[in-house]
Structure formats: structure tokens, C-alpha cells
Amino acid sequence: MGKYVIGIDAGTMGVRCVIFDLEGNEISSAYFETPTVYPKPGWVEQDANDVIELAYKSVAKAIEKKNVDTSEIISVSFTNQRTSWAPIDKDGNFLHNMILWRDQRGAEIFPWAREQLAKHGMTELDLYKRCGHPLGSVQCGSKAFWYRLNKPELYEKTYKMITPHAMLAKAFGADDWYDEESDANWWLVTNGDTFEFDPELCDIFGMDIDKYPRNMKPGTPIGAVTEEVSRKCGLKVGTPLFVGSGDQQCGAAGVGNSGEAGLGSVCLGTAGLCIGYSATPVRDANGKCHVLGHPAGGYTMEGHASAAASSFRWCRNTFSRFEMTAADLADMDVYTIMSSIAAKAPIGSKGTIFLPWLAGAACPYYNDSARGAFIGMTLGVTKSELLRAAMEGICFEMRGMLDALKDAGFHEFKKLRVTGGAARSDLWNQIQADIYGCPVETVNASEATALGAAMIGAVGAGVFKDLAEASRHMVRVKDTYEPIPENVERYNEVYEVFKACYKGLAADGFEQINAYQNKFC
Template identity: 55%
Template structure:
């Protein structure tokens, strides 16, 4: 009997999710469990590796049970994960530390040292960017690894490999021969060549790290093992189910919304925010404002802009001022976000001049300013809760527009339309706000879990259900809704966007660094 289902398991920032799809991209079962996250001090963000593995097992087992399908009909499982995240393991595979989450800012301490090391070797930051495709910032794991080596030299020496959650889950599900990682995501280590996806020994030497301590990289869609009998009992999968190498969450999210052609940008408003454009050739931003990674479906390239908070900034606002909505939602079994965003419907475009700066975890693209902090500006007695909520929705979209502008400055052609995903894509109001701020059509796809679908697409390619990513996208990705920009709103948002940018400039030099020093991060 032909196997008709593919599975995508996502080790995301906030939790582990497994989604089961038909070969036509229809979701038939899913499960999600939140991962405990610790914040030991301002700027530090940690998780326990065992938690991630056990919750992934649990999500897979529960998704299969909820779907009611026969595990024997599952063709393959693939994985996606929060990127720019790592954990050190010793030669026996034992975790030597907590997981360093991408939002963790402790690597900020090492940024001056990184610049010194480059200068001592006759290089500039742009030289590093032109090789690796990544600007210096606290987001990539590179600065965190250098921090780890500085403060825990004995543990660094004991470290056999720095692994990503992708490699961790593949090993946990049965891929025993190696710590498998995907080459299209290798750029996050900031010691790899962005054109070839191969490690650059000279860059590693400059920063005093051993390339042998980094995982081996393979092309997404490669089979790297099968589910073991022990894991089968923990997950509900059939022993022998192929394990297919996936890719990072946002790369999977891009192909999960059909982003494999020029002229289309995908915008993800999840825990992080990402704007992604596809390129058939190697590409760089002239000022190093965007990072460059591989495109997992084609082996080509994608240029990205990254925001460290995005929808998690909106969740912070919900938790801070949305107690009434949370209580009401629990009583009437409603979605708390639906209730929360409903209050914004009465606020006009521009939120009466209230502007939200969404940098709760520092500013990434295009500013790469780990000192930047979040703020509401422009408040008066005329503003109410609905205005605050709308300002937050708009401010997060303004940050996305800043990144989309940077993508075009990097040489990508103008975007004809945008495919959006993440929690914000469930809100019609937020999708209209995005269409107005980006001044282009915004589309959503049928599945809300684009990252899991992208992993499932790679699983389908890995076992030969589809010959390439375009055939897979044509069969598995389906547009659900579309929002066109409203001209008068576009004009309003163009004006507010200029103020948004100028507000950052006004606070950059004196205010943000002073606050950061007071908080003990800088």
C-alpha cells in the first residue's frame, strides 16, 4: 500500500509541535507542548535540551493519536528548529550546558573582541560579512560560543560538538551515525562561506575556535537514518520510518508558503520576525544589513531580515495589559488573541500617533543594535487600550517593512506580493495592516503551520513523493485569503513609518546605551 502521509516536527522557541500532512498538504493531526524557558538575568534566555527532546516525542505521539491514521502509512518524518540556537555536547553525547536560545544576548560582551580580532588580522566587519553573509550581532551563536569559551574554558575543551536542535532531534529519533545538520543553515555559525555553505578555516582561526567542534552539514531532503524501536514506543511512529534532514524554521517556513521564486517575499510574524526573499545566485547587501542563507528546496540562496521579538512582543503586551481578555477567553473558550486584537478595530490607522518600538530583545536587521529597547512614544490622554494594541501591531509591521526595504537594497527585485505566516497571519486586521504598510497584496496559506509544512515538503522530496520543491509546492501549498492595500491607509503609514525610523535615530546614541548599561547587559 502506498504511504500517504508525511510528518513535520518543529522544535520552536516556545514549544515542540508535530503536524501530520497528506501528500496534498492537508493537515490531519497536530499537537503542541510548550517548552519551559528560563531568564536567569536580563538578556539571558535558556532551555533544557532534555525538555525539548521529550516534548518533541510527546508531540509526535499525540499528533498520531489525534489523527487516527495508521503509523504504517507515514512515509517519512522531517524536522525543523529554532535557528541560531545551540548546545554543547561531549564525546558521549552528554549535554554540557543549557541550550543557548537565539534571543540570548550574553554574546554582546564579545562583540568588541570580535572586531578587535578582525582588525588584528587585517579584516573589517564588511570583509567578514562578504565571506559569511552575516553581520556581527548578538543573535548568531558565534558570539555565544566565544562567550562560553571565555567563561568556561574547561567545558569548551570537553565539547565534542556544538549542535543545533535539528541535529539533536535527528539523533534522538534514531540517526545514530553523526550529528546531522543542514548545509543551508550553516551560516549562523558565522564561520561558513555563504556561497558554498562550507566552513572557512581562516575565519575559525581568527576567532580561536576549532571547526571540528561544529556539526557536519548535509543537503536538506537527505535521509539520515530510521526510527529505532525504542523511539517508536515513545513517539507512535513505526520502527524503520525514514528520518529526513530538514532545515531551519524560517527556511522551512519560506517553502511552506511557496517562496521559491523571485518577486515573492515571505513574512513570518512568529516568536521571531523574518522577511525572506529568494535568489538564484549568491547575493549580498552592500552595507551588510541582511544575512544570507541557503534555500533548502533548491540549494540556491535566500536573503533575510531578522527581528528578535515580533509576535513575542505582542504576546508580552497581551500578558501585560490583557488580563481581562485572558480571563474572558478562559470562561467562554475563545481565542485570547481574537479578543485582544478586537479592541484595536476601533483605533484608526496610525493609532492617533502612538508608535510602538518592538525591540524587547534588541534590534536586529537592519540596525543590529543589541542596546535598542522597546517603547511606546507619542502617547496622550486621548489614547486608550485599543490604540496601544493597534500601535503594537503596526510597530511590529513597521519593523518588517524596514527589513523588506533592506532586502530590496540588497539587490532583490521589487516584491509583487507577500505571503505571511505565523500567529499574526490568523488576524484579518493585522493582515490588512501589513498590506497597507508594505503597499502590496498580502496572502495567507491554508495551513497555519508553514514551518512544519516546509519540513513535511522536504520529507516528501526525501522519499521521492515529489521530484523537486516546485512540484511539491504546487501540490502541497494552497492560498487561503488575500488582502490588497487601501490607498489612503498606505499614505498614512508612509508618514508614520518615517517617524518610526527617526525615533530610533533619536534614541540610538545616548538613550539606548544608557538604559542597557543600567540593566547590566552592556
């Protein structure tokens, strides 16, 4: 049948191709950063054509690096940064840059959206009960509403609004613009249980239902590599293409979170996610946790953070320049050096609290005015405390999401599988176990998102009957971090301080800061 499966991941920061064998071992990979532009404060865009060209480039490089026999490639599947999208015309030309999930322009239309709901006798909670999502700026739906209201001439020319999944699938040989149904609820105009577009919700928000993408189940065959594509990236003509899923669902699948009882997953990457699996439809009575599909069938309920480990990247860029230079000279990972510095600080970082909301607060607060901060610093605080406080603050935000999942009816997880850049740090993994009060596991695959996409392709190609069987073959636990009781007790105290810091600033400070930034920045 063949030896290899490929996952192509169009992520927030760049495009990656990973080639795996059928035991989940990485055979080869390549990654290229995607240029990002910021036209206005809070706006974040990329050129969709860059994403496509970098996908070709990453596949070609991954094949070339290890001289992979392309006749042994069984399947190609796709994953992408979720809730990012771009409009195309009937000829497939992009009418606007891709608007990324981190873009906050959707918040501008919240008053209008609430008015539209009220005119139809609905509240935001009613919307959540219908589509499984609260009204938020992360959702592509709010930005699609903004696009219709603020770019009417472009909206009229728009044939489809598509995500990077559809862009890549079509670019590699799919016979139509195929998106995947497990992420349809981000559009805010779907039935949250069936993932079908809801005509009534489209009417409420004045959206043309025909402009939304054609959604398919993960693992559906959608075409094959063409001669033209083969020349661009080196894949063999006829290599089968399969619908994938969003990056976080693929990441969950890539760590085995596809229905195993008591297992949840946490991603500390560019975004932060806490994910639980349900075989049956779910809703959060408080309307805080997202509901999406899972490529194994069933549903995920998620808490979402807009910055997460990106906040630690900000720490690197802002006050760890020396460590970056040292890492470059010593051919080391700069985060290894930063972790070793953070390890010198005590638990709780001498009372220094880091609020990680550099891109606004999502679950459970949903406060787009929230901003990042270090609080509690004294003359005795050093870089060690600042770096550890950043690690701790990011985990406290994740704990808030785990609490939200519990409030929504999920049982406490018996263990959590972690992914993202943070999972490479022993210190950070132990901090996670201590703050969550739950065993934390890492897996062998460093790129769980690409692995999940590749697993979906393998199931689609008939290598495995389902994702559960694929997990047994391709997912392996690497390390386990048990919570240390005395650390758990200490962190429970610090967590209360963390929440109090948010509450104090949310009362007035965040709004004043946000108003100043909107006026002068």
C-alpha cells in the same frame, strides 16, 4: 507508497508535531511548551533533554489523537529554532543548557571579535562578505566564541556544538549528529556560498573546526526509526528520517517561497523575518541582511527581528489580562478579542508609536541596546490605540527589513505570503498590506513551518521531484489582502515618525537605559 508525511518543529516556545497528507492538509498535530530559563538579564536557555522528550511526546499525541495508521507514514523530517545550540561530549551527553537565539551574551565579545578581525586585516564588512552574516548577538557564532572564552573547561570537553535539528535527528534514529547546511552561516565561520566551514575564519576566532557539526543537504536520508524510538513515540520501526531545514526556510517553503518570481515571505511569529529567494549567491553591500541556504537549493536573504509578534504577546500578558479571562470563559482566541479592540482605533493610533525592540534591534539597525517603548501618548489614548500601535509598530519594523532587502538589490516584491500568529488576524493582515504597500496573501496551512519540513521529507522520499512540485500539491493560497491607497499614504507618513523615534532614542537614550538595566536589573 503511503499517505502521510511528518514535520517535527522544535520552536522557541515549544515542540510541535504535525502530520500532513500529500495535499498539504493537516491530519493531526500536538504541541507542548518547552520550559525556558533566564539565568541573567539577556540570557535565555533551555534544557536540550526537554526538547527531545517533548518531541517524542508530541509525535505520540498526534498519532493517538486521530488514530493515525503509522504504516502509512512516508517520512519524518525536522525543523528548529535557528541559531540555538548546545555542546555535547563524545558520549552524547549535554555539557550545558541549550543557548537560544534570543540570548544576548554574544554581544559581550564584540570588542574582542573586532580586535581579532583587525589583527588579520579584516573588518566586520569583510567578515560579512565571507560568511554572509554581520557580527550580531542573535548568531550562534558569537555565543560559541563567548562559550570558548568564558567556559574553557567545558569547551575542551566539547565533542560537537549542535542545533536542535541534530538533537532531534539523532534522538529519532539518525546514525550520526546531522545538522543541515542551509543554516551553517549562523556560525560566522563558514563560506557563505558553499556553507562549508572556513579554516581561516576558525583560526581568526580560535575555534576548533572539528567541534562544529556535520552539515548535510535538506532532504538527505539519515536513518530510520529504531525499536527504542518506536516504543517512545509510536512511529513504526523503519520509518525513514530526512534532513530538514531551519524554521524560517521551512516557513518560506511552506508558503511556496521557493523561487517563484516576485514572491517574498514575511513571518510575524516569535521572531520576525522578511525573506527573499535567489538562485545565485547574494550579498548585501551594506552588510545588513543575512544570507543563508534554501532547501530548494539557492539562497535566502533575510532581515531578522528578535521580538516581532512576541511583543504583542507581551501586550497580552501585561495589559490584556481581562481579555485573557474573557477568552478563557468564552472558549475564544484572546488575540481575536485584542484585534477587535484594536480595530476601534484609527490608522496611526492617534500618533501613538510603538517601538517593538523588547529584545534589542536587529536588521537594519543592529542595536542591542535598543528597547521597546510607547511614544506619543496623550490623555485621549485608550487601550484600542495601544494595541493597534503595537500591531503597526511591529509591521513598521518589518518594512524596515523589506527596505533593506531592496537596498541589497532585490526587486520590490509583487506579493508577500505571510505566516506566524499575526496571519490569523484579518485586521493585522490588512495593516501589513497597507504598511508594505504590497498585496499580502495567507495560506491554508496554519503551521507553515512544519509543512515546509514535511515537504522536504516528501521530496527526500521521492514523492515529489523538488520543492516546486511539492508546493503545487501542498500549498494553497487562502486569502488576499490588497493595499488600500489612502491607508498606504497615511502609513507612509507614520513610518517616517517611527524612524524618527528610533533615531532620537538611539542618539543617547537607549544607551543610558541599557547601562541602568545592566547595573541595577
